[in-house]
Amino acid sequence: MVSPSPFLPDRAERLARAVSDLRLGLAVAIGGGDTTWLAISAERADPGRLDAMTETGAAHLAVTARRAETLKISVYDGDMARLSLPRAVDRAWLGGVIDPANDLAQPMKGPFLALRGGDAAPSRAALLLLRKAELLPAAIVAPVESVPEGVLRISLSDMAAVSQTTLAHVVSARLPIAAEVNSALQIFRPDGLGDEHYAVVVGKPDRSAPVLTRLHSACFTGDVLGSLKCDCGPQLNAALRQMAQAGGGVLLYLNQEGRGIGLANKMRAYSLQDQGFDTVEANHRLGFDDDERNFGLGGQILRQMRIGRIKLMTNNPRKLAAFDAEGIEVVERVPLWVGEGDFNRDYLRVKHERSGHLE
Ligand SMILES: Nc1nc2c(ncn2[C@@H]2O[C@H](COP(=O)(O)OP(=O)(O)OP(=O)(O)O)[C@@H](O)[C@H]2O)c(=O)[nH]1
Ligand SMILES: [Zn+2]
Structure with missing residues (x-):
């Protein structure tokens, strides 16, 4: 019998898999604290997965502090904010919150309820992985009792391998x-x-x-x-x-590409530049730092x-x-x-x- 252990992915390999799963629109389970969370890209979430994520009413949308600033949302988690999500999320509303393309046409998107307290670390991890996936840094995150079969599990301690x-x-x-x-x-x-x-x-x-x-x-x-x-x-x-x-x-x-935000996001930045924002402002409105x-x-x-x-x-x-x-x-x-x-x-x-x- 071949021993299974050499075939198990290590931390760095799990993270690489998590990034490619998120990029596909798949959920990733993030454990390591008291609760296990499922996270999915808000940009890539299809209707079925979006409904499944939000059906318990306990899901939230994690965005970076940069994006929160543009949306005028209170930031209680330092570099990010968590917004409570309703049970049936309106996809057009979600699109407006995460994608700044229509910020000017649709300036009022609230009211938003920003969460305080609780564990922000899993949401922060999801945002970092989405940046690595060159997607918009906006994650739908929800606590789960059990991880659905086939969903990749990572642990918060795996995140150390992101920069290694x-x-x-x-x-x-x-x-x-x-x-x-x-x-x-x-x-x-x-x-x-x-x-x-x-x-x-x-x-x-x-x-x-x-x-x-x-x-x-x-x-x-x-x-x-x-x-x-x-x-x-x-x-x-x-x-x-x-x-x-x-x-x-x-x-x-x-x-x-695009100072690390990827070509699709750079083109989003270019369309914001056509609306009059400069290079740095465009990155911020998308939720990114000046240079990633x-x-x-x-x-x-x-x-x-x-x-x-x-x-x-x-x-x-x-x-x-x-x-x-x-x-x-x-x-x-x-x-x-x-x-x-x-x-x-x-x-x-x-x-x-x-x-x-x-x-
Ligand atoms: N996000 C974003 N990236 C851009 C934009 N224009 C160019 N880039 C990217 O910026 C990077 C080039 O960086 P620059 O800041 O021009 O130059 P630099 O390489 O940092 O500095 P130098 O060594 O002095 O040239 C490339 O990855 C480009 O794809 C833009 O408007 N927005
Ligand atoms: Zn260039």
């Missing part, structure tokens, strides 16, 4: 690119939650000197489509060209590549701090201001004025 992803090198292959034919692409894969990330080695960087490095965040609209709303495409190309001219460099490409990226992954990749000293091409002081925290010495910052135009002037101004980007 370790990346492993998978493969490296030669990749001639327009900037430098002598280049290579390396792939790094997480052991639990998260996406694969890449390192482009341009030319032959001299490892005895600080390596010219760029930490780039995925931007489908800018990198691939040539969107004029941001500066990502020109930054990507300028970085690769400068590395080629310098004889070599490393471009770390982190799959953290984890730059520490870049340092982890460089350590695996045995690169310890770099010249970093960036205007973002948070990136400098992140490499420092990972033990990578940034000996010089190389400013990277390119691609300014009519469509991204406000975006660049907001980076400078609100996000602390350097000259």
Whole structure:
């Protein structure tokens, strides 16, 4: 007989499963306190599951403090709020509460009853997992007597593994690119939650000197489509060209689209920007922070590549701090201001004025 225990998922694997279940619209059971709770994405909840979650009258809707602020809901749980839900939730009402697309058209959505006291930790865990699933951070949460068969169970103590992803090198292959034919692409894969990330080695960087490095965040609209709303495409190309001219460099490409909120949410942010909100306000109205990226992954990749000293091409002081925290010495910052135009002037101004980007 084969022993079952090696086949059981560990904490990191359970969390990765929980994120993909929530993304599908499935419920996840969260235990670890006195009560076990079922949580489901408010965005993905189908009518049958929504009714089942709310039929006892004990369900609540968890939203982030950012979203609560826009909805003018009292925040008693620090970074989040829990709203009591009626037995039969009106889906249009729910849509209005969680999705800010119609905030301006439908400004009054209350009255809301915000819960105080009790255990907010399971709801907080659900919100964090939904962010990792790149869904709107709004969860329907209800206590359960018993967990329905087939529903994944996680424990609050599993949540510690959310930020403990370790990346492993998978493969490296030669990749001639327009900037430098002598280049290579390396792939790094997480052991639990998260996406694969890449390192482009341009030319032959001299490892005895600080390596010219760029930490780039995925931007489908800018990198691939040539969107004029941001500066990502020109930054990507300028970085690769400068590395080629310098004889070599490393471009770390982190799959953290939309500053970590995912492409669908970034497009929600863009539609809010069309209503007049700036980049930061749009993120807040959706329930996200200004920037949800984890730059520490870049340092982890460089350590695996045995690169310890770099010249970093960036205007973002948070990136400098992140490499420092990972033990990578940034000996010089190389400013990277390119691609300014009519469509991204406000975006660049907001980076400078609100996000602390350097000259
Ligand atoms: N949420 C959101 N993300 C955006 C928006 N515009 C661009 N992005 C994302 O922002 C990231 C690029 O970040 P930036 O702040 O432009 O630049 P940075 O990489 O932090 O800083 P630099 O190193 O100085 O370029 C990419 O992940 C883009 O997909 C937006 O309006 N909203
Ligand atoms: Zn972009």
